[in-house]
Amino acid sequence: MANIYSGTIVGKTPRELMNSGIILEETKAKIQYGENQSAVLITHKLKSGVEVLITSVPVKHDNGDLWCFIANFREITDLTNLRKELEESRTQTQSYLSELVELRNRLLKANQVIARSIPMRKIMEKLVKISTADVNIYLHGESGVGKEVVAKLVHAMSHRKEGPFIQINCGAIPENLLESELFGYEKGAFTGASRLGKPGILEMAQRGTVLLDEIGDLPLNLQVKLLKAIQNREFYRVGGVKPVKMDIRIISATNKDLEEMVKQGRFREDLFYRINVIPIFIPPLRERRDDILPLTYHFLQKFNKKYSYDRILAPEVCRNLEQYDWPGNVRELENMIEQMVVMSEERQIRAYHLPLHILHHPDGDLSGELKTLKQAVAQMEKKMIAEAIKRCGSIRKAAEILGVDHSTLVKKQQKYSNLTG
Ligand SMILES: Nc1ncnc2c1ncn2[C@@H]1O[C@H](COP(=O)(O)OP(=O)(O)OP(=O)(O)O)[C@@H](O)[C@H]1O
Ligand SMILES: [Mg+2]
Incomplete structure (x- = not known):
């Protein structure tokens, strides 16, 4: 500041500043005659191009008459530039955000995923953020909420999308086969093994994504082997002596309470932390009712196309579907729409096509007076x-x-x- 103004404005009256062309006539008037002769704040560009903030405070005699003004000049060129930069970066952020929303919507459409409710939109935002980072993801939620759908979406959004997406249901494969399914085996590793050996899914999914479904069903000895594989980024086939490098993203999913299993010693805590870098909880459908109708119409369209029908839904059907609790979640809703599309003998699907347990009976509860x-x-x-x-x-x-x-x-x-x- 001092080097800009010293000898230029210090000690000069507004008239002298104006005469020397440093400030304009109108600025001077504003400096001196703020409303009600109170302090004034104005910004002004000096002839030199420097932008200043001028604070002018009136000084009065004891009897209240105005004596003079004290004006303080403070350079704000940097501040103005910063403000401009901030505005520019705000505009840029806004455009990135709209691009992200656009990208997300395109991906949802391409993958036929419905996410209208606030909890699902939040999950989608989280997915957009994490899909490019190569972290392990842990999906949990009741059966049928869409864990597999979300896992496939993560893969489709990631830079691994050109690589394979392979899933394995740890609960559905007999324990004695699970190890070779996961890690593969070398020739002659066990009786009945192929003479050529076989890669496991961790090997087949190189540069891709593996969904370990029902991870809670992984036996303890395989939990140890998986943990080592994740830590060392390599593993051995059954009967193998040569390590196999591992370049995969692991997504685990379960509808069990894994934390409780850790407490009970049925699931290794160290593995839990390795797979649970980013946890995502997918709430049950009854806790995101705003998704029910969009999903309903999505499935109606899907099954109309599949069976070449042109079914429509009566409004009372929608009301019933919205009020039902869907213990089987999205899968139950999907199955029900398929059944109704197939079973209805009229174009319009009516409430009587719904199974009785879905029909809403507002006065059918057992509260009130006790009866036999x-x-x-x-x-x-x-x-x-x-x-x-x-x-x-x-x-x-x-x-x-x-x-x-x-x-x-x-x-x-x-x-x-x-x-x-
Ligand atoms: N958001 C969604 N949009 C469209 N379809 C969905 C959505 N969520 C789930 N679905 C459909 O619902 C069915 C069940 O979903 P999914 O298999 O992903 O559930 P899950 O949580 O993996 O169930 P489980 O715990 O039984 O394995 C699938 O047919 C899937 O396509
Ligand atoms: Mg599943």
């Missing part, structure tokens, strides 16, 4: 019969849905029409 079991069963039966007849439009169809004979339903209906309550 017989009374409660009769009441529930009456409600279900009335509801089924209403939805199906005919006693024959209602009987079919309720799984009773037509004559039984007629008898029951007559019995209940004579009862009140």
